[in-house]
Every structure is written in structure tokens, then in C-alpha cells.
Amino acid sequence: MAALGSWALWSSCSRGRSRAVLGCRLPGLRSSSPRSPLGARLLSQEKEATETHFGFETVSEEEKGGKVYQVFESVAKKYDVMNDMMSLGIHRVWKDLLLWKMRPFPGTQLLDVAGGTGDIAFRFLNYVQAQHQRKQKKQLRAQQNLSWEEIARKYQNEEDSLGGSRVMVCDINKEMLKIGKQKAHAQGYKAGLAWILGDAEELPFDDDKFDVYTIAFGIRNVTHIDQALREAHRVLKPGGRFLCLEFSQVNNPLVSRLYDVYSFQVIPVLGEVIAGDWKSYQYLVESIRQFPSQEEFKEMIEDAGFQKVTYENLTSGIVAIHSGFKL
Numbered sequence: 001m002a003a004l005g006s007w008a009l010w011s012s013c014s015r016g017r018s019r020a021v022l023g024c025r026l027p028g029l030r031s032s033s034p035r036s037p038l039g040a041r042l043l044s045q046e047k048e049a050t051e052t053h054f055g056f057e058t059v060s061e062e063e064k065g066g067k068v069y070q071v072f073e074s075v076a077k078k079y080d081v082m083n084d085m086m087s088l089g090i091h092r093v094w095k096d097l098l099l100w101k102m103r104p105f106p107g108t109q110l111l112d113v114a115g116g117t118g119d120i121a122f123r124f125l126n127y128v129q130a131q132h133q134r135k136q137k138k139q140l141r142a143q144q145n146l147s148w149e150e151i152a153r154k155y156q157n158e159e160d161s162l163g164g165s166r167v168m169v170c171d172i173n174k175e176m177l178k179i180g181k182q183k184a185h186a187q188g189y190k191a192g193l194a195w196i197l198g199d200a201e202e203l204p205f206d207d208d209k210f211d212v213y214t215i216a217f218g219i220r221n222v223t224h225i226d227q228a229l230r231e232a233h234r235v236l237k238p239g240g241r242f243l244c245l246e247f248s249q250v251n252n253p254l255v256s257r258l259y260d261v262y263s264f265q266v267i268p269v270l271g272e273v274i275a276g277d278w279k280s281y282q283y284l285v286e287s288i289r290q291f292p293s294q295e296e297f298k299e300m301i302e303d304a305g306f307q308k309v310t311y312e313n314l315t316s317g318i319v320a321i322h323s324g325f326k327l
């Protein structure tokens with residue numbers, strides 16, 4: 001019975017994650033295999049329970065976080081320019097599409113996890129500000145007898161210009177956040193924006209706090225994806241929405257061939273030439289291959305408690321947006 005129980009745990013833990021088990025935490029040992037002797041079996045089980053992927057490398061779970069930290073510490077300064085060069089600007093369209101899918105409403109409280117240099121947060125602020133201004137103009141046109149002071153006051157209140165919407169950018173990497181803050185300062189983003197150092201697996205927020213949780217190109221780097229998904233579920237309000245933009249599996253054979261050549265032959269070279277960092281960009285392309293397929297990831301999101309989980313492929317599945325609700 002105990003063996004059955006622990007097997008069930010392992011089975012639910014690894015279900016749908018054939019390509020990326022990514023450090024599933026085992027509360028107990030998995031059921032015994034009839035082929036191996038007990039000692040060797042226990043040893044290999046302990047090893048399995050603590051090993052994970054770092055690109056194509058097998059590393060211990062403890063090591064992975066540090067290695068990922070080094071990658072983003074190393075790329076932070078060139079991160080934005082590299083994204084434009086490598087994707088020929090296409091990543092901007094993918095990020096815009098994430099916002100259009102979100103369709104924030106006035107007062108939306110957004111948590112952008114693994115938010116890095118703030119691309120999603122800035123898009124969110126632009127969106128809610130434009131939305132609020134449209135609404136305000138409509139209201140002002142409808143009110144006939146306002147004085148010019150009243151009209152001016154409505155335009156001057158910076159906080160109010162967002163209609164109560166807020167975004168918190170949470171990232172584990174100080175360097176990425178530092179670049180993000182510099183960008184925000186240079187581009188004049190101030191109101192409704194906060195930067196928080198924190199781990200997706202252990203979010204520093206209370207339960208039921210946010211309307212929307214986003215994670216763009218971040219979850220692939222997390223050691224325990226299942227734990228990060230549970231945290232996403234915890235911090236969302238009932239009715240809240242989870243949205244994830246991530247590299248996925250290409251569904252067109254021709255695009256797939258070109259994509260392989262581009263990923264493995266071109267991206268690390270660009271990484272070396274532009275950022276002097278071959279290894280980080282080799283990690284990028286390898287980590288993309290370790291990430292679960294669209295269907296597998298959908299199942300993981302459901303396992304974390306989300307409902308009405310759907311996904312949409314963009315650019316032949318090079319990336320996908322997964323969506324789920326806490327109901």
C-alpha cells in the first residue's frame with residue numbers, strides 16, 4: 001500500500017514531463033524496480049530526486065539556481081539589444097500579443113514574475129494609461145460645465161492616470177532588475193510600478209493578492225516549475241488569471257528545420273559576437289529544447305489547480321501563450 005502511495009506520488013509528479021522533469025520534489029522514495037538490487041536502487045533514486053537540467057547538462061537541483069543566476073547576471077547589460085538582434089524584433093510582437101490577450105481592466109493588479117528588465121510591465125503601463133485616458137476624455141466630453149482647473153487637475157494626477165492599475169515586477173536577479181529600473185527612469189515610468197527581488201518558487205506576497213500573474217520567458221529557467229505554478233495559483237485572487245509566454249514546440253516541419261539551424265548555429269555565435277557570451281546563449285537554446293510541449297505544460301498548469309487552461313501558438317509554435325484561471 002505504501003509502495004503504491006509513493007508510486008502514485010512519483011507518477012503524478014512526473015506525468016506529462018517526459019522531456020523536462022525539472023527537479024520534482026519527492027516527499028518519499030519511488031516504488032522499487034524489480035530489476036535492480038536495493039542499495040543501488042536507493043542510491044539512484046536519491047540521485048534522480050535531486051538532479052535536474054541546466055540546458056543539456058545534468059546538474060544537482062542546488063546548483064541549477066546559481067547557474068541560472070550567473071547566466072542572467074552575465075547577459076543583463078546586453079539583454080535587450082540581444083533580444084532585438086536575435087529575434088529581429090519579433091519578441092516585441094509576442095509581448096504585445098500577451099498584453100492584448102490579457103486585456104487589463106481599470107484597476108488591474110498585475111504581478112509580472114521573472115520580469116527582468118520590465119518589458120511586460122512597461123507594456124502594461126502603456127496599455128492601462130491609454131485605456132484610462134480614452135475613458136477620461138469620454139467622461140470630460142460628457143461633462144459640460146467643468147472649469148479649466150478641474151480639467152487640468154484630472155490630467156495632472158500621475159497615479160490616477162492609470163485608473164488604479166499597478167504592476168509589480170518580481171525577479172530573482174539583482175542585475176536584471178537594476179537594468180529594468182534604469183530603463184524605467186530613462187523612459188519616465190514611475191507611478192504604479194514596483195520592483196521586487198524574489199523567487200518564483202517562493203513569492204514574497206500574501207495569498208489572493210493579484211488579478212493577473214504573468215511570466216514571460218521566465219518559467220523555463222525555474223528549477224521546480226510545479227512549485228512556481230502552485231505559487232502563481234496561491235497569490236492570484238479567485239477569478240485571477242495566469243498567463244505564460246514561453247518558447248514551445250514548433251509545429252511546422254520546414255520552420256522546424258530552419259529554426260534548428262538558426263538556434264544552434266547562429267544564436268550562440270551572435271551571443272559571442274554581440275555580448276561576448278557564447279555559453280549563456282547556448283544555455284538559452286538548450287533550455288528551450290528541455291521545456292515541455294504545449295500539451296505537457298497545459299497539464300502541469302492544470303495540476304497546479306488552474307482551470308479553463310488553454311494555449312495559443314505564435315509563429316508556428318516557436319512560442320506559445322498559456323492561460324489559466326483560479327476559480
Ligand SMILES: COc1cc(O)cc(C/C=C(\C)CC/C=C(\C)CC/C=C(\C)CC/C=C(\C)CC/C=C(\C)CC/C=C(\C)CC/C=C(\C)CC/C=C(\C)CC/C=C(\C)CCC=C(C)C)c1O
Binds near residue numbers: 071255
Ligand atoms: C540567456 O537567456 C536568454 C537571453 C536572452 O537574451 C533572451 C532570453 C529569452 C528570450 C526572449 C526574451 C525572446 C527574444 C529572443 C529570441 C527570440 C532569441 C531566441 C531565438 C530563437 C531561439 C530562434 C527563433 C527566432 C526567431 C523566430 C526570430 C526570427 C529569426 C529569423 C527569421 C532568422 C533570420 C536570421 C538571419 C537572416 C541571419 C542568417 C541566418 C543563417 C545564415 C542561418 C539560417 C537561418 C535561417 C534559414 C532562418 C531561420 C529561420 C527561422 C528561425 C524560422 C523563422 C520562421 C518564421 C518567422 C515563420 C533568454 O532566455
Ligand SMILES: C[S@@+](CC[C@H](N)C(=O)[O-])C[C@H]1O[C@@H](n2cnc3c(N)ncnc32)[C@H](O)[C@@H]1O
Binds near residue numbers: 172215
Ligand atoms: C529571459 S528573462 C525574461 C525577462 C522578461 N520577462 C522578458 O520577457 O524580457 C528570464 C528572467 O527570469 C529570471 N528568473 C530565473 N529564475 C527565476 C526564479 N526562480 N524566480 C524569479 N525570476 C527568475 C531571470 O533572472 C531573468 O530575469
